[in-house]
Amino acid sequence: MELFKYMEMYDYEQVLFCQDKESGLKAIIAIHDTTLGPALGGTRMWMYNSEEEALEDALRLARGMTYKNAAAGLNLGGGKTVIIGDPRKDKNEAMFRAFGRFIQGLNGRYITAEDVGTTVADMDIIYQETDYVTGISPEFGSSGNPSPATAYGVYRGMKAAAKEAFGSDSLEGKVVAVQGVGNVAYHLCRHLHEEGAKLIVTDINKEAVARAVEEFGAKAVDPNDIYGVECDIFAPCALGGIINDQTIPQLKAKVIAGSANNQLKEPRHGDMIHEMGIVYAPDYVINAGGVINVADELYGYNRERAMKKIEQIYDNIEKVFAIAKRDNIPTYVAADRMAEERIETMRKARSQFLQNGHHILSRRRGR
Numbered sequence: 001m002e003l004f005k006y007m008e009m010y011d012y013e014q015v016l017f018c019q020d021k022e023s024g025l026k027a028i029i030a031i032h033d034t035t036l037g038p039a040l041g042g043t044r045m046w047m048y049n050s051e052e053e054a055l056e057d058a059l060r061l062a063r064g065m066t067y068k069n070a071a072a073g074l075n076l077g078g079g080k081t082v083i084i085g086d087p088r089k090d091k092n093e094a095m096f097r098a099f100g101r102f103i104q105g106l107n108g109r110y111i112t113a114e115d116v117g118t119t120v121a122d123m124d125i126i127y128q129e130t131d132y133v134t135g136i137s138p139e140f141g142s143s144g145n146p147s148p149a150t151a152y153g154v155y156r157g158m159k160a161a162a163k164e165a166f167g168s169d170s171l172e173g174k175v176v177a178v179q180g181v182g183n184v185a186y187h188l189c190r191h192l193h194e195e196g197a198k199l200i201v202t203d204i205n206k207e208a209v210a211r212a213v214e215e216f217g218a219k220a221v222d223p224n225d226i227y228g229v230e231c232d233i234f235a236p237c238a239l240g241g242i243i244n245d246q247t248i249p250q251l252k253a254k255v256i257a258g259s260a261n262n263q264l265k266e267p268r269h270g271d272m273i274h275e276m277g278i279v280y281a282p283d284y285v286i287n288a289g290g291v292i293n294v295a296d297e298l299y300g301y302n303r304e305r306a307m308k309k310i311e312q313i314y315d316n317i318e319k320v321f322a323i324a325k326r327d328n329i330p331t332y333v334a335a336d337r338m339a340e341e342r343i344e345t346m347r348k349a350r351s352q353f354l355q356n357g358h359h360i361l362s363r364r365r366g367r
């Protein structure tokens with residue numbers, strides 16, 4: 001990849017490569033856009049096949065956070081970190097301490113939190129080196145694990161999508177096919193079960209499936225069969241890129257609404273499902289509950305306030321549908337438009353000079 005060319009194309013601000021030989025830390029922090037505020041985005045730890053693949057993931061995810069934070073109405077820009085390594089084997093205290101010091105060096109331009117492969121315990125270690133970390137343990141006044149908040153947001157957004165597709169937002173009796181029943185989807189299934197939805201689940205982790213079957217009466221299917229099951233709603237909660245040329249012809253659902261990031265393999269797949277009349281709740285709008293929850297820590301965490309804002313994901317999804325209808329475009333384009341409009345408006349509103357802290361002329365004092 002020609003990095004600067006790519007950065008220019010999508011207007012990235014900064015990319016940092018961080019290494020610490022002793023602990024084995026190899027991290028890439030990508031800061032996409034800080035127009036709205038400091039870049040907030042989680043740290044993903046993953047066994048990438050190459051440095052190129054890690055870099056691509058960091059860049060793509062960082063840009064996604066710019067859109068997610070903007071669409072959620074947060075005063076935050078977008079960034080993300082990837083750490084190259086196996087989260088089950090390669091973690092150690094020194095690694096996260098070293099990483100924390102790199103974050104501290106950015107002086108608040110980037111704030112981190114959990115993502116795939118990292119946990120509250122990892123964030124607690126980072127917190128020993130920097131204040132610019134969220135999702136740490138509640139005993140530090142923090143919001144803790146963001147997954148239940150993400151799940152609640154997905155549940156709210158799914159209801160808005162159901163209203164659009166079926167004329168009612170009730171999920172009672174609706175059949176929901178859930179791909180991946182991990183941290184987020186476990187809590188999502190709980191909300192759905194409580195409302196009387198019927199669940200079909202799959203996961204490559206047999207224990208996760210067994211738990212959903214036992215606790216929520218879910219029906220289990222093999223991972224490859226989830227796309228084609230008879231259902232009203234398909235909830236992708238595992239991987240990115242699962243809406244693609246192979247899976248789209250199998251889909252029977254009228255709605256796609258789930259937590260996974262980057263669900264569309266390519267933008268044209270968003271066009272394809274739009275043409276098929278499937279109601280798609282754009283991923284970064286519906287899965288913003290976690291980031292809304294951790295962002296509340298910046299004001300001194302208040303759970304009630306955070307949950308109220310997460311509830312509004314219902315309204316955000318409705319706004320996306322309204323823009324899609326107004327402009328006659330697919331919902332994934334409408335979501336981008338909503339986020340970009342907010343960033344542009346705020347960029348313009350900030351174009352007048354405002355002194356921030358010490359005025360530059362104050363340096364003359366004492367001369």
Ligand SMILES: NC(=O)c1ccc[n+]([C@@H]2O[C@H](COP(=O)([O-])OP(=O)(O)OC[C@H]3O[C@@H](n4cnc5c(N)ncnc54)[C@H](O)[C@@H]3O)[C@@H](O)[C@H]2O)c1
Pocket residue numbers: 116146147148150179180181182183184185202203204205208223237238239240259260261287288290291
């Ligand atoms: N955790 C959050 O707060 C949060 C916030 C926003 C977005 N997300 C996104 O939501 C998704 C799920 O996040 P999570 O925190 O629940 O992760 P997780 O790792 O706890 O859960 C993912 C589950 O998917 C399963 N899985 C992996 N590959 C699969 C396959 N091929 N078929 C079926 N199942 C498969 C895994 O075994 C795991 O149980 C991810 O895409 C993540 O980026 C999470």
Ligand SMILES: CC(C)C[C@H](N)C(=O)O
Pocket residue numbers: 040041042068112113114115116135146261287288290291294
């Ligand atoms: C800040 C984190 C809670 C972000 C989360 N991992 C996401 O993708 O939205």
